[in-house]
Amino acid sequence: MIEGGILKACVCVNTASVVAPLDRRIYGQFIEHLGRCIYGGVWVGENSKVPNIKGYRLDVLNAVKGLKPPITRWPGGNFASQYHWEDGIGPKESRPRRFEMAWGGEEPNEFGTDEFIEWTRIVGTEPYITVNAGNGSPEEAAHWVEYCNSTRNTYYASLRRKHGHPEPYNVRIWGIGNELWGRFQVGFCRDGEECGWRTVEFANEMRRVDPSIQLVAVGADYDPEWNIDVVRIAGEYIDYLSVHTYIFTERQGKAYEELVAWPKAIEENLLAIYRTVEQTRAKYRIRRSIKLAFDEWNVWYPEAQPPYLTQVTSVKDAVFTGLVLNALQRLTKIVPIACFAQTVNVLPLIVADDEGRLVLTPQYHVFKLYSEIEGGDVVSTGGCSPSYISKELDAAVSYLDSSAVYSRGKGRLYLTVVNRHPEEEAEVNLRIRGFTSSRAVHKFVAGSSVEDRNTFDEPHRVVVEERELAVKSSQAVQLPPHSVNLLILE
Numbered sequence: 001m002i003e004g005g006i007l008k009a010c011v012c013v014n015t016a017s018v019v020a021p022l023d024r025r026i027y028g029q030f031i032e033h034l035g036r037c038i039y040g041g042v043w044v045g046e047n048s049k050v051p052n053i054k055g056y057r058l059d060v061l062n063a064v065k066g067l068k069p070p071i072t073r074w075p076g077g078n079f080a081s082q083y084h085w086e087d088g089i090g091p092k093e094s095r096p097r098r099f100e101m102a103w104g105g106e107e108p109n110e111f112g113t114d115e116f117i118e119w120t121r122i123v124g125t126e127p128y129i130t131v132n133a134g135n136g137s138p139e140e141a142a143h144w145v146e147y148c149n150s151t152r153n154t155y156y157a158s159l160r161r162k163h164g165h166p167e168p169y170n171v172r173i174w175g176i177g178n179e180l181w182g183r184f185q186v187g188f189c190r191d192g193e194e195c196g197w198r199t200v201e202f203a204n205e206m207r208r209v210d211p212s213i214q215l216v217a218v219g220a221d222y223d224p225e226w227n228i229d230v231v232r233i234a235g236e237y238i239d240y241l242s243v244h245t246y247i248f249t250e251r252q253g254k255a256y257e258e259l260v261a262w263p264k265a266i267e268e269n270l271l272a273i274y275r276t277v278e279q280t281r282a283k284y285r286i287r288r289s290i291k292l293a294f295d296e297w298n299v300w301y302p303e304a305q306p307p308y309l310t311q312v313t314s315v316k317d318a319v320f321t322g323l324v325l326n327a328l329q330r331l332t333k334i335v336p337i338a339c340f341a342q343t344v345n346v347l348p349l350i351v352a353d354d355e356g357r358l359v360l361t362p363q364y365h366v367f368k369l370y371s372e373i374e375g376g377d378v379v380s381t382g383g384c385s386p387s388y389i390s391k392e393l394d395a396a397v398s399y400l401d402s403s404a405v406y407s408r409g410k411g412r413l414y415l416t417v418v419n420r421h422p423e424e425e426a427e428v429n430l431r432i433r434g435f436t437s438s439r440a441v442h443k444f445v446a447g448s449s450v451e452d453r454n455t456f457d458e459p460h461r462v463v464v465e466e467r468e469l470a471v472k473s474s475q476a477v478q479l480p481p482h483s484v485n486l487l488i489l490e
C-alpha cells in the first residue's frame with residue numbers, strides 16, 4: 001500500500017526458523033590481472049610515489065581490509081586461462097614480461113603467487129586460486145598445488161622454501177579454469193562434455209599432490225546442458241560449480257526499476273542451476289556433494305571496455321548490490337561462495353588513480369554494511385510490500401526485500417532490508433519472533449538520488465549514514481527511498 005507518498009510494508013522475522021548457518025564467503029572478492037586492478041590497484045611496487053607497504057598500495061589495502069573479505073579469487077578471470085604461474089615466482093628481475101593473450105596487454109609478472117598470498121595474509125582473506133585450464137596442463141596445475149601446499153622435499157615445495165616461505169600456504173579452494181564455455185576464452189572447450197573430461201584430468205593430478213583441496217569446476221549461467229555434462233562427468237571430482245552473472249546495462253537506457261528487478265532473476269537462476277546439479281547427481285548416482293560458487297557478479301556498463309574496464313557506478317548499482325547480497329544470504333546453503341567482480345579499478349568497488357587518489361563507490365559502502373554481519377544463522381523472513389511489474393522479467397517485483405542473520409551467541413539480529421522504491425520512503429512494521437531487543441542501530445546507503453555517485457571531485461556524496469533506533473519487538477522503522485539498510489538489533 002502506498003499512502004500519501006509513503007510505502008507501507010511489513011517485515012516478519014522468525015529467529016526459530018533457521019535456513020542455514022551463514023557462510024560469510026558469500027561476501028567474497030575477485031581480483032584479476034586486467035586493466036589497473038593488480039598493477040596500479042593492489043600493487044604499485046616499492047619504488048612507487050604512491051604510498052605502499054612492500055609494494056602493496058596502502059590506501060587500497062586499508063579500504064579492502066575495511067570490507068573484511070572472507071575469500072578472494074585470483075588471478076582471473078580470462079587472464080587465468082593463459083597464465084603460467086611459474087613466470088610469477090622467484091627474483092623479480094628474472095621474471096619474464098609476457099604478451100598477455102586474454103586481454104592483449106603485457107604482463108610484467110611482478111605480482112605472482114607469493115605476492116598474492118602475502119596480500120591475502122595482510123588483508124585477512126582466504127586465497128582462492130584459479131588454475132590455467134585453457135592453454136595450461138594438469139601437470140602445471142599440480143605443480144602449483146605442490147608449490148603452495150606441500151611440505152615434502154620435492155622440487156616445487158623446495159622452491160617455495162627457497163623463495164623464503166618455509167610454511168605451506170595451505171590454499172584450500174582451487175578453480176579449474178574460467179568460463180571455458182566461451183570462444184573468447186583461451187583454450188575454450190567445445191561443450192560441457194569436453195569441459196567435464198578436462199576437469200577430471202586436472203582434478204586427478206591436483207588431488208594427487210594434496211587430496212584435501214576443494215575444487216571448483218566451470219559451470220554456465222544459462223546453459224543447463226553444459227552443467228549437466230560437467231556434473232555427470234566430473235561430479236565425483238568437484239565440490240563446487242562456478243557461475244558468473246553480469247547484468248549488462250545501458251547508462252541511460254535501462255530503467256532503474258528494471259536494473260533492481262534483476263537480483264530476483266539471479267536468485268531464481270541460481271536455484272534452478274542448483275536443482276539441475278541435484279537432479280544430475282541423483283540420475284547418475286553421484287555421491288559427492290556439489291554446491292555453487294557464484295564467483296563473478298556485478299553490473300557492467302558499456303563504457304567498461306578493455307583494456308581498463310572502468311565504470312562509475314551509482315546508488316542504483318548499490319541497491320542492486322544490496323539485493324544480490326540479500327539473495328546470497330538466503331541461498332547460503334547452496335551457494336556458500338560468491339566473489340564480487342572486481343575489487344579495484346576493473347568494474348570497480350574501489351577506484352584508485354595513479355596520483356594516489358581513491359574513491360569508494362556506493363557499491364563499496366554496501367559491502368561495508370554487510371561486512372558488519374559477523375556470523376550466525378540465516379533465519380527466515382517474510383512480509384508484505386507493494387510491488388511493481390518488471391517488463392524485462394515479466395514478473396511482479398516487491399519494493400521491499402529483506403534477509404536476516406541471527407547470532408544467538410552474541411544476542412544480535414542483523415536485518416538487511418532494501419527499499420527498491422525510487423521515490424517513496426518505506427514505513428516498515430517490524431515483527432520479530434523469538435528475540436527482544438533493547439538497542440538498535442540503523443545504517444544505510446541511499447544517497448539523494450539513484451544517479452548519485454562518488455567521484456574524485458566529490459568523493460563523499462554517497463556514504464553510510466547512521467541513525468539510533470528505539471526498537472521493540474514490533475514497531476515501525478522508516479527506510480529512505482532507493483536504500484540498502486542494515487538494522488543491528490541487540
Ligand code: AHR
Binds near residue numbers: 078347
Ligand atoms: O571480470 C571481467 C571478466 O569477465 C573476467 O575476466 C571474465 O571471467 C568475465 O567474462
